[in-house]
Amino acid sequence: MNATPHVVIIGGGFGGLEVARRLRRAAVRVTLVDRHNYHLFQPLLYQVATGGLSPANIATPLRAIVRNQANCEVLMAEVTGFDVGANKVRLADGELNYDVLVVAAGATHSYFGRNDWEPLAPGLKTLADAAHIRRRIYLAFEAAERELDAEARKAFLTFVVVGGGPTGVELAGALSEIARHTLKHDFRHINPEDARIMVVEAAPHILAHYPEELCTRAAEKVRKLGIEIHTHTKVAEITPDHVRLASDDGETVVRTKTVLWGAGVQASPLGKQLTDACGLETDRAGHLPVSDRLAVAGHDNIFAIGDIATCLGSDGKPLPGLASVAVQQGKYVADAIGSRGKSSEAIKPFVYNDKGTMATIGRAAAVAQIGKRQFCGFFAWLLWLFVHLMLIVQFQNRLLILIQWAWSYATFNRSNRIITGETPVVVEKHPSDDPTKIA
Amino acid sequence: MNATPHVVIIGGGFGGLEVARRLRRAAVRVTLVDRHNYHLFQPLLYQVATGGLSPANIATPLRAIVRNQANCEVLMAEVTGFDVGANKVRLADGELNYDVLVVAAGATHSYFGRNDWEPLAPGLKTLADAAHIRRRIYLAFEAAERELDAEARKAFLTFVVVGGGPTGVELAGALSEIARHTLKHDFRHINPEDARIMVVEAAPHILAHYPEELCTRAAEKVRKLGIEIHTHTKVAEITPDHVRLASDDGETVVRTKTVLWGAGVQASPLGKQLTDACGLETDRAGHLPVSDRLAVAGHDNIFAIGDIATCLGSDGKPLPGLASVAVQQGKYVADAIGSRGKSSEAIKPFVYNDKGTMATIGRAAAVAQIGKRQFCGFFAWLLWLFVHLMLIVQFQNRLLILIQWAWSYATFNRSNRIITGETPVVVEKHPSDDPTKIA
Numbered sequence: 001m002n003a004t005p006h007v008v009i010i011g012g013g014f015g016g017l018e019v020a021r022r023l024r025r026a027a028v029r030v031t032l033v034d035r036h037n038y039h040l041f042q043p044l045l046y047q048v049a050t051g052g053l054s055p056a057n058i059a060t061p062l063r064a065i066v067r068n069q070a071n072c073e074v075l076m077a078e079v080t081g082f083d084v085g086a087n088k089v090r091l092a093d094g095e096l097n098y099d100v101l102v103v104a105a106g107a108t109h110s111y112f113g114r115n116d117w118e119p120l121a122p123g124l125k126t127l128a129d130a131a132h133i134r135r136r137i138y139l140a141f142e143a144a145e146r147e148l149d150a151e152a153r154k155a156f157l158t159f160v161v162v163g164g165g166p167t168g169v170e171l172a173g174a175l176s177e178i179a180r181h182t183l184k185h186d187f188r189h190i191n192p193e194d195a196r197i198m199v200v201e202a203a204p205h206i207l208a209h210y211p212e213e214l215c216t217r218a219a220e221k222v223r224k225l226g227i228e229i230h231t232h233t234k235v236a237e238i239t240p241d242h243v244r245l246a247s248d249d250g251e252t253v254v255r256t257k258t259v260l261w262g263a264g265v266q267a268s269p270l271g272k273q274l275t276d277a278c279g280l281e282t283d284r285a286g287h288l289p290v291s292d293r294l295a296v297a298g299h300d301n302i303f304a305i306g307d308i309a310t311c312l313g314s315d316g317k318p319l320p321g322l323a324s325v326a327v328q329q330g331k332y333v334a335d336a337i338g339s340r341g342k343s344s345e346a347i348k349p350f351v352y353n354d355k356g357t358m359a360t361i362g363r364a365a366a367v368a369q370i371g372k373r374q375f376c377g378f379f380a381w382l383l384w385l386f387v388h389l390m391l392i393v394q395f396q397n398r399l400l401i402l403i404q405w406a407w408s409y410a411t412f413n414r415s416n417r418i419i420t421g422e423t424p425v426v427v428e429k430h431p432s433d434d435p436t437k438i439a
Numbered sequence: 440m441n442a443t444p445h446v447v448i449i450g451g452g453f454g455g456l457e458v459a460r461r462l463r464r465a466a467v468r469v470t471l472v473d474r475h476n477y478h479l480f481q482p483l484l485y486q487v488a489t490g491g492l493s494p495a496n497i498a499t500p501l502r503a504i505v506r507n508q509a510n511c512e513v514l515m516a517e518v519t520g521f522d523v524g525a526n527k528v529r530l531a532d533g534e535l536n537y538d539v540l541v542v543a544a545g546a547t548h549s550y551f552g553r554n555d556w557e558p559l560a561p562g563l564k565t566l567a568d569a570a571h572i573r574r575r576i577y578l579a580f581e582a583a584e585r586e587l588d589a590e591a592r593k594a595f596l597t598f599v600v601v602g603g604g605p606t607g608v609e610l611a612g613a614l615s616e617i618a619r620h621t622l623k624h625d626f627r628h629i630n631p632e633d634a635r636i637m638v639v640e641a642a643p644h645i646l647a648h649y650p651e652e653l654c655t656r657a658a659e660k661v662r663k664l665g666i667e668i669h670t671h672t673k674v675a676e677i678t679p680d681h682v683r684l685a686s687d688d689g690e691t692v693v694r695t696k697t698v699l700w701g702a703g704v705q706a707s708p709l710g711k712q713l714t715d716a717c718g719l720e721t722d723r724a725g726h727l728p729v730s731d732r733l734a735v736a737g738h739d740n741i742f743a744i745g746d747i748a749t750c751l752g753s754d755g756k757p758l759p760g761l762a763s764v765a766v767q768q769g770k771y772v773a774d775a776i777g778s779r780g781k782s783s784e785a786i787k788p789f790v791y792n793d794k795g796t797m798a799t800i801g802r803a804a805a806v807a808q809i810g811k812r813q814f815c816g817f818f819a820w821l822l823w824l825f826v827h828l829m830l831i832v833q834f835q836n837r838l839l840i841l842i843q844w845a846w847s848y849a850t851f852n853r854s855n856r857i858i859t860g861e862t863p864v865v866v867e868k869h870p871s872d873d874p875t876k877i878a
Contacts, residue, residue, distance in 0.1 A: 036858065038857040419475065
């Protein structure tokens with residue numbers, strides 16, 4: 001009996017989902033494995049972390065997405081390893097045979113060897129991260145309101161964002177909006193506008209992937225939001241109460257209770273698991289090396305796409321970790337799987353078609369590079385909004401997000417700034433016992 | 440110096456918030472204390488627990504609500520006790536002096552002495568409860584999909600709701616909608632419609648607070664949703680794998696992985712703390728006894744309102760635990776505080792004006808009693824919808840909720856059914872290894 005080939009896809013992100021959907025008419029059966037039961041629209045995760053959107057606004061159940069695709073099933077499970085000799089994926093609670101394997105497990109934070117910083121400076125990759133960061137941000141304002149000591153209050157109102165890439169800049173921009181607009185009238189003993197927001201970047205520019213002129217204009221806009229930019233600066237130490245920053249001018253200690261990590265990413269640990277299983281080596285950030293056909297060396301039935309893989313672009317440099325790269329790779333791999341055995345023609349290598357990149361830098365401002373054209377400001381933001389709304393066109397949340405944004409934009413409100421979870425606030429004494437302090 | 444009197448309100452629910460807002464023009468300063476930074480619209484909590492709404496849709500930051508009320512400040516803190524002799528509230532991290540105290544700390548679950556059932560059969564009072572119940576419900580379907588043993592699969596697909604009051608019936612109705620509509624096409628190895636949903640009620644009727652004729656019609660509607668109603672039935676045992684039910688016909692063991700608790704409520708533990716501090720006694724469910732002026736006996740500067748207090752109605756029975764009771768009591772107490780010392784006229788006792796009660800019983804059906812008029816079905820549901828939307832008119836979320844509902848209603852979708860948190864799913868083997876099982 002010649003059974004239908006079984007394609008196992010690990011990861012329901014942009015890449016994995018694209019492969020699954022593109023295989024809907026192929027003569028294969030597809031199992032999409034993910035630890036979570038939802039696809040996460042990561043470009044808007046910073047909005048959840050800062051209270052602009054609800055988790056469900058940017059997460060769509062995987063089962064709902066492929067519900068009408070009869071040849072696809074979803075498996076909510078944790079992958080723990082691979083047995084490439086036996087064509088098996090090991091799960092925390094079982095195993096799975098495959099004929100073709102697509103690994104699209106994405107990336108996680110990298111603390112550059114300082115994993116002890118992780119609890120002190122949370123990164124932003126998952127909904128749990130976003131909930132944690134949201135709690136940290138709003139609890140810091142609550143604690144500042146109750147703090148009597150001026151220096152300690154300042155520490156609660158100081159926010160240090162490590163990393164001047166898109167994530168760091170988006171977080172800092174949203175923090176500025178929270179402090180200057182959202183919370184403006186909410187407190188009686190502090191002025192949220194006193195919040196100090198710092199972006200720390202080791203490179204000479206923030207948003208260093210963009211052309212220098214665009215970086216400079218973006219930095220101006222960011223500074224106008226009241227955000228301090230510290231380039232050429234590295235983080236030497238993070239403690240619960242301060243960060244120590246090192247630059248050419250020497251070291252500075254900044255008292256802060258909230259440090260957010262937007263500095264480094266590395267491939268999911270599954271990258272290393274798979275290269276070990278295949279007898280290969282990952283690069284320094286744990287990425288899987290793949291051929292120009294996106295297959296893992298020596299295994300033409302194993303593909304790796306998206307942030308977990310290192311794929312070289314036409315300029316010889318690794319492609320960036322963008323949704324559009326993962327989606328194009330997903331389409332390519334689905335085509336390759338669909339045409340397996342159909343013809344003996346050589347499949348053309350994967351070529352990334354760069355349609356441009358963009359990042360928001362706070363309220364109604366963004367930078368965008370589309371081909372040779374560069375935009376910075378409101379028009380770039382409109383572009384960003386349009387592209388991102390179109391990207392989630394396939395999901396039902398688009399209308400809700402648009403309304404929520406429109407509302408937030410008009411009112412400076414962040415309706416999602418509720419604090420959930422169990423982190424305690426501990427401060428010595430409550431200032432309202434001193435009647436002179438009431439506004 | 441004759442300082443402005445300080446009114447401390449404990450609890451930002453319907454009662455406490457009403458007091459704070461009604462005091463906006465009074466010559467007092469108000470401190471509103473809550474463990475959370477939000478007001479929770481509890482009547483819709485079951486929608487969050489079943490994935491119909493996001494937490495932020497029914498939670499509004501307290502600071503945002505009173506932002507323009509200059510004489511009111513919000514304090515996010517945990518109250519741990521009282522020193523009524525010194526007019527002090529003890530906090531986990533400080534203390535607070537008051538001239539007038541309003542205790543509106545609400546209620547929590549009662550397991551009737553079986554607190555060991557709490558982790559096995561979660562109740563629904565907080566957003567954390569709702570997130571936990573949501574995770575339990577959707578993980579049960581995920582586990583059933585992967586379970587090979589037929590009996591074990593049935594246990595994952597059996598949902599037992601303890602208590603046939605409004606919360607229990609609302610939960611059961613939403614579960615039925617999830618099984619019969621929302622998840623209809625989502626699985627490949629199970630049919631979610633096979634889910635067995637049981638409501639267990641010790642009394643002779645579900646929704647026993649309503650007139651008998653209305654109960655009977657409601658029970659018919661509930662049964663039409665495929666829900667089993669077991670009246671005259673008590674829960675004798677709850678384990679992770681089954682419940683043992685006791686009725687006049689003897690005992691039955693039902694295998695189930697999901698038991699939800701909607702049976703009993705008791706006053707917040709602060710009720711007992713305050714009665715102890717005042718040298719009084721609570722009733723069996725921990726409620727604070729109050730005078731017909733809503734004051735605690737012997738302390739005319741301490742009021743208790745809402746679910747934490749026992750207030751007798753004109754029929755001599757305790758008033759029910761409804762938002763409308765708490766709101767009317769809040770208005771009464773605010774008036775009493777506002778007119779303190781102004782005139783020596785005797786303040787009239789509090790009288791509850793019963794405008795009616797209503798409860799939903801699944802998709803587009805509800806029961807309502809308005810004065811002597813009774814409604815059951817679609818019209819009652821429209822009434823319910825209208826009243827609840829009007830009730831949240833003061834908060835910004837109304838429009839979003841309406842749109843989300845309209846969308847869910849039209850599509851049977853529950854966009855919020857994402858599973859967050861860390862509960863593991865553990866099942867032996869994955870059925871998709873057996874190709875004959877693929878639909």
